[in-house]
Amino acid sequence: MYKLRDYQQQAVNNTIKFFQKKRVPAVIVLPTGAGKSLVIAELARIAKGRVLVLAHVKELVEQNYEKYKSYGLSAGIFSASLGKKDWDAKAIFGSVQSVARAPKAFFENFSLVVIDECHRVAEEGSTQYQDVITKLKEKNPEICILGLTATPYRMGLGWIYEYSHQGELKTEMQRFFKQCVYELPLSYMIKNKFLTAPVKVDIPVTCYDFSELTDRDRSYTMAEVEEILKSQKRLTPLIIKNIIDITERYNRKGVMIFSSTIKHAEEIMSYLPEDDARMVIGDTDMKERDQIVEDFKKKKFKYLVNVSVLTTGFDAPHVDVIAILRPTESNSLYQQIVGRGLRLSPEKKDCYILDYAGMGHDIFTPEISDRRPAKDTVPVRVPCPVCEHVNDFWGYADDDGDVYEHFGRKCRGAKQDPDTFQIVPCGYRFRSKICHSCGCENDITAKACEKCKAVLIDADAKLKQARLSKNAHVMTPEKITYEERKDKNSNPYLEIRYYDLDGQYISEVHFFNNPTAIKKFNINFLRSHLRKPELAVELDHPSQAVKYQVLFRKPSFVIARKQDKYWKITEKIFAEEL
Numbered sequence: 001m002y003k004l005r006d007y008q009q010q011a012v013n014n015t016i017k018f019f020q021k022k023r024v025p026a027v028i029v030l031p032t033g034a035g036k037s038l039v040i041a042e043l044a045r046i047a048k049g050r051v052l053v054l055a056h057v058k059e060l061v062e063q064n065y066e067k068y069k070s071y072g073l074s075a076g077i078f079s080a081s082l083g084k085k086d087w088d089a090k091a092i093f094g095s096v097q098s099v100a101r102a103p104k105a106f107f108e109n110f111s112l113v114v115i116d117e118c119h120r121v122a123e124e125g126s127t128q129y130q131d132v133i134t135k136l137k138e139k140n141p142e143i144c145i146l147g148l149t150a151t152p153y154r155m156g157l158g159w160i161y162e163y164s165h166q167g168e169l170k171t172e173m174q175r176f177f178k179q180c181v182y183e184l185p186l187s188y189m190i191k192n193k194f195l196t197a198p199v200k201v202d203i204p205v206t207c208y209d210f211s212e213l214t215d216r217d218r219s220y221t222m223a224e225v226e227e228i229l230k231s232q233k234r235l236t237p238l239i240i241k242n243i244i245d246i247t248e249r250y251n252r253k254g255v256m257i258f259s260s261t262i263k264h265a266e267e268i269m270s271y272l273p274e275d276d277a278r279m280v281i282g283d284t285d286m287k288e289r290d291q292i293v294e295d296f297k298k299k300k301f302k303y304l305v306n307v308s309v310l311t312t313g314f315d316a317p318h319v320d321v322i323a324i325l326r327p328t329e330s331n332s333l334y335q336q337i338v339g340r341g342l343r344l345s346p347e348k349k350d351c352y353i354l355d356y357a358g359m360g361h362d363i364f365t366p367e368i369s370d371r372r373p374a375k376d377t378v379p380v381r382v383p384c385p386v387c388e389h390v391n392d393f394w395g396y397a398d399d400d401g402d403v404y405e406h407f408g409r410k411c412r413g414a415k416q417d418p419d420t421f422q423i424v425p426c427g428y429r430f431r432s433k434i435c436h437s438c439g440c441e442n443d444i445t446a447k448a449c450e451k452c453k454a455v456l457i458d459a460d461a462k463l464k465q466a467r468l469s470k471n472a473h474v475m476t477p478e479k480i481t482y483e484e485r486k487d488k489n490s491n492p493y494l495e496i497r498y499y500d501l502d503g504q505y506i507s508e509v510h511f512f513n514n515p516t517a518i519k520k521f522n523i524n525f526l527r528s529h530l531r532k533p534e535l536a537v538e539l540d541h542p543s544q545a546v547k548y549q550v551l552f553r554k555p556s557f558v559i560a561r562k563q564d565k566y567w568k569i570t571e572k573i574f575a576e577e578l
Contacts, residue, residue, distance in 0.1 A: 002038055002071040005194075011182040012042045014165060015146060018181045021421045025145040025176055027118060027161045029152050029183040032339030033195045036148050037067035040114055043146070044091040045073070049111025051091045054132065058082050058095055060116055063315060065093040078102065081286070100128040107139045118147025119160050123176055147177050150186075150339065151332035153367045162423075167389060169414040169425050171369070179421075186335055187364050195342040196320075198363055200353045201246065206235050207358035208325065225260045225327065233267070236325075239356050240271035243323050246352065247302065253348075254296065254319040257305045258337055260326040265307050268325065277303035284309075317345035323354040331368075334361035366392045373407045373575035382406050385534045387426040389413025405531035405553060406430075407576040409444055430533045431576065444577050459577040463557060466571075471562040475500050482549045484542040485509075494521075494542035498558050498569075506560045508569045512541050521545075528574060529553060 004012070011028050018026055030036045044051040053068075055061045058081040068075050068091065076086025078094035086092060087106060099106070113136055115121060121129045136143050152160050159170035161177040170180075189195040209232065229236075247255055259265040262281050269279050278292045278301055289309075296304045297316050308326075322341040328334040341351035353363070365379045372394050380395035380403045391413070395406030413426040432441040437454035446456050466472040477498040485495050491513055497505045510521045518540050527533060529552045539545050555572040562568075 002041060004038055004042060005035065007182075007184050007188070008035055008038050008042070011039050011184070012046075014181040015043060016046075018179065018421070019144045021419075022178075023142050023144060024178040025147065027147040027149065027152060027177045027180045029149060029180055031150045031184060031186040031189050031195075031335070033343050034150075034184055034189055036116070037064055038071070039148075040064065041068055041071050041073060043112060043114070044068075044075075047090075047112045049140070050089075050109045051112045051114065052099070052110050052136070053091065053093045053114045053116065054096045054099060054129070055093070055116040056096055056120055059314065061093050061095050064116060068093070078106070096128045096132060100131045104135065107135045110136055110140060110143060112144045112146065115145070115147045117149055118177065119149045119151050119154055121147065121160075121176055123157065123174075151330075151336050152180065152183075153330055153332040153369070155330050155333070158369050163414060163416070167414060167416070168412045169423065170412065172425075186339070190342070194344075196344055196348055197350045198322075198338055198342060198353050199350045200355065200363075206238055207356050208232055208235060208239075209358065226263060229260060229264050236264075236267055237271050239325065240268060243321070243354060244272070246354065247321055250352070252321045252352065253299065253302070254316060255303045255321040255323060256316075256319050256340055257303060257323045258326050259305055259307050262307055264325070265305050268305050272303050272305070276301050277305065279305040280309055281307045282309055314340060315343065316340075317343040318348065319343075319351065320345075320348055321352045321354065323356065325356050327357050328359055328361055331361045331365060334359070335363055338363050368392050368394060370394060370407065370409065370576075373578075377407065380406050382408050382430075382532075382534070384411040384413050384426060384428050385536070386428040387411060387413040387415070389426060403532070409576065431528070431574075444574075459573045462559065462571055462573065466559045466561075469561075473506070473560045473562075473567060475504075475506060475558045475560065476556070477554050477558055480549075480552070480554050482546045482552075484546055492542050494545050496525075498554075506558065506567050506569060510542070510545075512539075528555075528572065 011030070015026065015028065028039065030039070040053055053064055055064060058079055061077065061079050062082060065075055065077055073091070074089055075091040075093060076089035077084040078086055078092050078098055080098045081095060085098070113133070115129065133145065154160060160175060161180050162171055162175050163169055163178065164180045165182060190197055208229070243255065243257070246252070257268060259268050265279050265281060269277060278296065280289050280292055293314070295301060299318060319341040322338055324337060328337065338353055368379055370393065377394040378397060379392055380397050382391045382393050382395070382403060383389070384391060389411055391408055391411060393406045393408035395403055397403045408430045410430065411426045411428040415424050416422070429441050431444050433444045433446055433456060435442060435449040435452060435454055435456065438449060438452040440449055440451040442450055442456060445458065447458055448455055463474060466474050475498060478501050479499040481497045483495050484492055486492055491511065494510045495507055497507045499505045510525065511517045512521065522538055526537070526539065531551055531553045535551065537548070555574050556578065557573040558569055559571040560567040560569045
């Protein structure tokens with residue numbers, strides 16, 4: 001019989017508590033090696049009805065089934081590719097392709113469906129997963145739907161669920177999965193020695209440059225990747241030689257190489273030892289693929305090259321080198337790839353991570369859904385001044401880890417009623433765009449007011465319009481100065497100058513001689529210029545602005561418009577708006 005680890009028991013407890021209150025799709029996030037099969041086994045044991053465990057590939061179906069059986073439990077398989085179509089067992093492990101084609105009678109008496117690698121479930125439209133769920137709901141409208149994944153974030157979509165049990169609203173968009181009931185970070189597994197320690201090796205030779213793919217802020221095509229690799233073809237032999245040198249010098253046992261495209265994989269293979277390397281791609285015959293994977297697990301060869309087919313459902317514990325030669329769209333995918341080398345194995349002390357893609361991902365950093373405003377920004381943690389939820393944003397921190405600037409927009413904290421499970425978002429905005437019509441706060445990238453629906457001009461449109469106008473000037477400021485001056489009546493005022501690379505400047509002035517002027521400065525200047533807008537300082541004299549200028553940041557662009565003989569600053573655009 002099996003015994004659950006503490007975190008596995010907590011995952012089960014949280015799941016039961018949730019489904020006792022609500023019957024909407026939920027998610028458990030467990031990293032590679034966390035023992036999800038034990039969680040499945042315990043949920044199946046205590047379920048009142050039958051349990052269906054779905055996966056998208058036969059390797060996962062078989063892997064989950066075999067581990068489940070190893071605990072002394074009986075189960076069935078419903079998968080054409082595995083040659084079995086069992087109906088009668090309490091727990092059925094099936095491939096979604098086969099189950100989608102099963103007769104209606106198959107779907108009787110299920111009380112729980114578990115979807116492995118649930119990040120693959122489409123949000124809408126007719127898919128095999130949705131077809132299966134529809135048929136299950138027809139038989140039991142109250143069926144519990146539980147997803148399991150190590151990567152709850154998809155490029156192009158974002159988070160696959162809406163709310164986290166840790167009190168964070170991941171997205172305001174509708175998602176099929178409504179709530180994450182339990183999440184275990186990969187760092188916990190490594191620190192507690194449930195997984196092998198990853199060692200990121202500094203690459204002294206070279207890296208591919210995929211930066212232009214990520215700069216486009218959209219999913220890229222294989223053709224675009226091919227074009228980049230073609231222009232950098234001379235790098236591949238140097239990279240492969242480096243992989244071989246490290247493998248041989250440190251007596252590594254199993255090397256997985258993640259390539260970008262089929263052509264790229266073929267090129268990589270041409271530089272590897274012919275008798276010690278194999279390649280697996282999507283078109284590889286299933287029997288041939290199975291044999292290659294089996295031979296690799298038996299250590300009959302050392303180098304296994306693949307193209308997007310072994311990121312999930314693959315278990316070869318002896319792997320102690322992961323070489324990444326492909327762009328990874330998200331930190332989640334990067335962690336999934338690295339996870340292929342982190343399973344424990346006798347005499348395995350660590351796993352080398354050789355990253356030749358230069359995407360800047362880190363195995364221990366959180367996934368941040370906001371677009372990265374600059375390449376030198378890092379993940380920072382920012383407490384909300386209203387609800388105290390600690391947000392993960394892009395920003396800057398000093399050597400001691402103290403945050404001195406961030407690009408957060410809205411607090412993701414939320415409270416959940418323990419009885420009704422109703423979610424109430426915090427809603428505090430660190431930065432916002434004020435509607436000119438009704439004064440409502442909106443997201444800085446909003447194109448229409450949330451409240452009155454008035455059209456809001458976005459930053460790109462402002463820049464484009466200004467650059468086309470004869471009476472507008474767009475400056476990229478290189479330096480800002482703050483000086484206290486006095487007018488002819490000896491009233492103090494603040495002059496702020498924005499200098500470009502040529503030393504030319506445009507300026508703005510702020511008076512502090514009445515409450516209205518002070519309020520105007522604090523709203524119009526401070527809120528957008530503060531590196532940490534939650535500080536919410538109130539300044540009432542020019543000398544204070546000069547004193548605390550280190551707290552202010554410079555905009556990416558300043559737009560000035562000609563008024564008579566002078567230029568007046570009318571708009572400023574900051575990095576997070578673009």
